[in-house]
Amino acid sequence: MTAILEFDPAGAESIRSALGPDAIVVPSLRELREHLDVDLFEDCVVLGPSVDQIDADALAEDLRITRPTLGVVLVRQRIDTAVLSDALRAGIREVVQERDLSGIANAVRHIKEVASRQRSRLGEGGGEGPRERRARLVTVFSAKGGCGKTTLATNLAALLATSNRGTVALVDLDLSFGDVGIALQLFPTHTLADAVAMGIDLDEPGLKSLLTPHRSGLQALVAPLEPSSAETITTELVVRVLDLLAEEFDYVVIDTPPALDDHVLAAFDKSDLVAVMATLDIPALKNLKLTLETLELISFPRERLAVVLNRADSKVGLAIGEVEKTLKAPIVAQIPSSRDVPASTNRGVPLTTDDPKNPVSVAIRQFMEQVVVPSEKDAIPTEMRSDRRGGRRWKR
Ligand SMILES: Nc1ncnc2c1ncn2[C@@H]1O[C@H](COP(=O)(O)OP(=O)(O)OP(=O)(O)O)[C@@H](O)[C@H]1O
Ligand SMILES: [Mg+2]
Known part of the structure; x- marks a missing residue:
């Protein structure tokens, strides 16, 4: 254009x-x-x-x-x-x-x-070498449904976009039942399903045509509107999409389905940070423990994981210290429960930008500042940015 x-x-x-x-x-x-x-x-x-x-x-x-x-x-x-x-x-x-x-x-x-x-x-990759990867990729995951992945992903992305931290893309990898579009009240003309026709030849202009802008400034790549289209989206295509977004944006936030499928594992592999979520109930914590064990089995770097507890103030007789002991992992962020969360989702407005003083917004902002955004001393020198496979430490 x-x-x-x-x-x-x-x-x-x-x-x-x-x-x-x-x-x-x-x-x-x-x-x-x-x-x-x-x-x-x-x-x-x-x-x-x-x-x-x-x-x-x-x-x-x-x-x-x-x-x-x-x-x-x-x-x-x-x-x-x-x-x-x-x-x-x-x-x-x-x-x-x-x-x-x-x-x-x-x-x-x-x-x-x-x-x-x-x-x-x-x-x-000719002449000047491979293109610089500039984004920090953050994947939000929980093996049990309904733990608050979409809530955290949309609110974190909107907050990053409105706090002068750079450009932000939000990708909905919940390919069959993704609701990022609904949570942000977007009216997409294209979805990830439209990338299929372009295949792995997908390029920047092609990708651009698939993004939907949100008024916070973030650009969303929403999930297919038809659940059946999910089957046509290959892992290679997801990797191509994430690589292109990583070249173009400063932050890429990825929402996921409640399942450790190949697409999700590919997103983990590309991510600087994986926020693994749970709520204070035994099924969610059991699934979180299984997820952590699976990631350990595939040698996923532990320093790239951040356990996030949602609805952390629920009075259900489980002490956070006990939970950490069982998980053998620290809980790096606790998001409280609030009726304002579903109310804001129903209005299609992220709570973090609509009501920054709400305790949920404050917790997500803290998570962003302390865990998602790297500290100056951890910033990767430009020449090293194309290689993220090594375990990079994030400020905790
Ligand atoms: N901190 C919170 N306080 C109150 N309600 C919450 C909170 N976090 C999430 N919710 C509500 O819980 C429900 C599930 O949240 P959300 O859709 O974000 O979960 P999810 O993990 O993306 O679910 P799914 O696995 O189905 O994709 C939503 O109605 C949301 O508004
Ligand atoms: Mg969701």
Whole structure:
């Protein structure tokens, strides 16, 4: 897609029609920045003649650092050496005269070709080596249903997205009965089922078309609407989706079904942190213990596991210390019970962003700050980010 910023409606329309249906007009610099924050795959911006040169240069300079594959085309009424040298210094790729509509279209086409070559080169691992993985992947799991996985995953993702921690994707791997879409009141046009047609050739633009934005800023990849579609989604496809998301986002939060299936194990393998949840009842704790034992059997690094107790204040005669002793694992987070949780889910609004002072929100924020977000000293140097298999320690 191409975003056009031009304040004169007639001028904006003539540029848009020269660029075809893949171009959109944004009405202000602020909205252009918001669009770029949400559309992480945007590769071209056209700044029309009414955009102030200083603003254009400042935006281009900023994008050169934050979005190096994105190209800026500057359209001017008059082009002189001062305009050209300022543009060059700011990193603007092309400057075109406003009446030269085919020149504008050619500049955009050229930028897109370069962006596509950059992407495929990086994707192939050629030249510059494998693409940097930047995301922290967090999987939320419990072997027993109804322990609060979707509640934690949606609330954690929304909180990360609204607390300036970077870009966030939320993936619903509960392929048959996922309810992330409902919990966030999303109206998805596409789901993970649409990735099947693209197979393992799925690329960034293909993935982008499957995401549904939520107003918190997170991008959701929702589960298929038809439970039967789940069967068509292979583990290889899930791995491809997670790898692509890990390249594009700062955080990827994964909700799961209550079963240790191949998709879930693949997500574990890719995850920096697996939050294993239980409630204070014997069936949930038994399943949690079995999960921990299974993970030990497959040599899953213990430091990547975090046991989270939901409804931890329930008075059911089980002491937390006893539970930890039985599990042989510390409980790193305790989320209390609150009627506000189902009420917020029914409204389709995450409690963490709707009512930050609610004890449930406070507990999830603490979990985010103390466990999910790595401390400075644990931050992985950029050059090591593509290899996460080694056990990395998280701040506890
Ligand atoms: N801390 C809490 N206090 C009160 N209600 C809660 C709490 N956490 C979750 N719930 C409620 O419990 C129910 C199950 O929660 P949720 O859907 O998050 O569980 P789940 O593990 O995703 O379930 P499933 O295994 O079916 O996917 C929901 O109605 C939710 O609103
Ligand atoms: Mg769920």
